[in-house]
Amino acid sequence: MQENFSLQPYNTFGVDAHARYFIEINGIEELKEALTFSKKQHLPLLLLGGGSNILLTKDFEGLAIKLNLKGISEESINDNEILVTAKAGENWHEFVMYCLQRNYGGLENLSLIPGNVGTSPMQNIGAYGTEIKDIFVNCKVLDLENLEIKTFNLEECNFGYRDSIFKQDGKGKYVILQVTFKLTQKDHHIKTEYGAIKSELENLNIQHPTIQDVAKAVISIRQSKLPDPKQIGNAGSFFKNPTIPLAQFEDLKQKFENIQGYPNGDVVKVPAGWLIEQCGWKGKQIGNVASHKLQSLVIINATGKATGKEIFDFSTEIINSVKEKFEIELEREVNII
């Protein structure tokens, strides 16, 4: 256990906030000991995976636990389906690559998402037409109340768009220990309809893509569009794409004929990046913080010296200007600590 510990290397924004206590955990017994310590001392808890979806707005006056639980296991169900279980501390992209090397399909569209496996259910990570709920079987968690292990199946996780039980009623109540996915061994469901996957495959001259080809295309698109947190601090999309009533969308269309939207029944999902761009934020910098020049949905620590509060205030200014122009309230996707 370390005291007054800088979390700068443990959050992809690269914010230099300190934790009163910090510990790295490799096993469940160690985890239980740390949790018992925090309970006795009445310390708030901060669980850390890859730190790619948090914004530390101030020093953390509690115990930060970096979860390093490792291991991957497999159980074949039949000659096509296989259950693959990864412990919370496995790096997500390395896990995707592990599955692709064995020709297990289902995760390829989720290549190169930063973070760890244990965090993937938190916001039902998704990209390029796939969300983990599509291949999720269950996750094992440690209940912080009684330190007992519990299993959540697909239904119990209540997955939604960048949402799950772990951000709703279960917020702050569980440590996710491992996640099990059901993948395919031969009859793969290749998804190329979303985003630029098709055109990227054409560029690569691939007509009958394998799951490995899809992953290659996704990686290439992501590398060209998104800033690498190792080079420039960021947490990916800072806001969720808002969903508004159809009637409000129709009204806005009268005023802003280029407004984009994806209707679903009587609601419409509007791309937050477009709204932010229309308010003039794309590439704009204030002090140490900026909106990324290629993707305005991504807020960056432009100088590497930004504080969490500066980043938070920048995001509030974006929310206010989108609200003023479109009467749409953006919601932050990143967890504010």
Ligand SMILES: Cc1cc2nc3c(=O)[nH]c(=O)nc-3n(C[C@H](O)[C@H](O)[C@H](O)COP(=O)(O)OP(=O)(O)OC[C@H]3O[C@@H](n4cnc5c(N)ncnc54)[C@H](O)[C@@H]3O)c2cc1C
């Ligand atoms: C460049 C970039 C691109 C991104 N692209 C995408 C994308 O395409 N799709 C997408 O969905 N996300 C994307 N993200 C966001 C991020 O990668 C995901 O949300 C990822 O799942 C976060 O994992 P993490 O381990 O880094 O979480 P952390 O930031 O460490 O933690 C996130 C939250 O989960 C809690 N937590 C961490 N581990 C556990 C655990 N084991 N049990 C319970 N709670 C826990 C933390 O306390 C915190 O509240 C992107 C981020 C970046 C930087």
